[in-house]
Amino acid sequence: MLQNEIPTKDWLVFDNTPEIRQSSKEVAFPLAPDNELVMKKLIDFVKYSQDPQKNSDHAIRPAVGLAAPQIGNNIKMYYIRIEDTDEETGTKKVTEHAxxxxxxxGKSNQISCIEEGEGCLSVNGDKEGLVPRSFRIIVEGYDYLKQQQVTITVRxxxxxxxxxxxxxxEGKLYYDLINKKKPWAxxxxxxxx
Ligand SMILES: [Zn+2]
Known part of the structure; x- marks a missing residue:
């Protein structure tokens, strides 16, 4: 782990608190130690949530991403970790962005969504429905893992x-985008x- 605390559900802020709906602040460079600690907590939390051994009692739902406001820090940071298995070779591939x-x-006009909808650690109980988003986007920012500014296209x-x-x-949650009358339309x- 990158920091000393064992990740727990107690770190999480839920959608019944006003802070989760606030806009986050820009992070100053060089990184202040307390801001760096937030990133380390985000990384540790997501990795822990995905580790079947550490998270053996399933205290934390497995997450592919976590943003700083979700652990009570309204600053512009998030960590993403997607584990994929190549169906042909069976090799495991990990994609990470901090x-x-x-x-x-940049955003494509092409809209896409996950068939079964989305979930979020800050939302207790899944809100059902399709969440339309852009199929392809261009993201710019500082990647803490690469220790450099990056511009990436993801699909x-x-x-x-x-x-x-x-x-x-931006204080927005996935269910804001679900069609209220026809969630699966x-x-x-x-x-x-
Ligand atoms: Zn979320």
Missing amino acids: MINPKII SYEAIVFQHEQAHL KKSNWIIL
Whole structure:
């Protein structure tokens, strides 16, 4: 682990607190130690949530991403970790992004959503429905893992995760985007993942 505390559900802020709906602040560089600690907690939390051994009592739902406001810090940071298995070779592939001051600078008109909807550690009980987002986006920001400014184009599921986390920095939650009258209604040109 990158920091000393064992991740617990007690770190989480839920959608019944006003802070989760606030916009997050830009992070100053060089990184202050308390801000760096927030990133370390985000990374440790997500990794812990995905580790079947450490998280053996399933105290934390497995997460592919976590944003700083979700652990009580309204600053522009999130961490994403997606584990994939290549179906042909069976090899495991891990995609990680530890973003500071991320910004979405481009979005495709093509809309996409995850077939079964989305979930969020800050939302108790899943709110059902399709969450339409852009299929492809361009993200700019500082990647803490690479220790440099990056501009990346991401697509499909990865792009959905990015937009979910980015929304947290603006105080928005996935269910804001669900069609209130017809939650599962989809347009014919959407890509369903
Ligand atoms: Zn979330």
